[in-house]
Amino acid sequence: MGYTATNAILGTSSTLGRALSGTAPNMVIGIEKPNEAYTERRQELDMRIGKVLKFGNTKTVVSMDLYNALNSNAMIVQNQAYASYLRPVEILNARLIKFSWAFDF
Numbered sequence: 001m002g003y004t005a006t007n008a009i010l011g012t013s014s015t016l017g018r019a020l021s022g023t024a025p026n027m028v029i030g031i032e033k034p035n036e037a038y039t040e041r042r043q044e045l046d047m048r049i050g051k052v053l054k055f056g057n058t059k060t061v062v063s064m065d066l067y068n069a070l071n072s073n074a075m076i077v078q079n080q081a082y083a084s085y086l087r088p089v090e091i092l093n094a095r096l097i098k099f100s101w102a103f104d105f
Contacts, residue, residue, distance in 0.1 A: 002028040003082040042074040067096040
């Protein structure tokens, strides 16, 4: 987790006492120990069911793919800013089904 400290906060005498160098407008300060906080484990189940059909010298594969079969909504990316800590930015896509076929000759 990080706190974004601006030049207005850091310029006071009780903290840094001067503006940041290099004309930087702000600085992110870590306020949580590294490698202590982890997100929940992401579990996703993808499945494929297919059938091979042969007609003479040709072969056709018909298949159905099911992505995120259990319809999990696990977080992929979460906000690390102090004001909105652990708010999801991106979650796992919803269940998706795809039909396909391949024709070999």
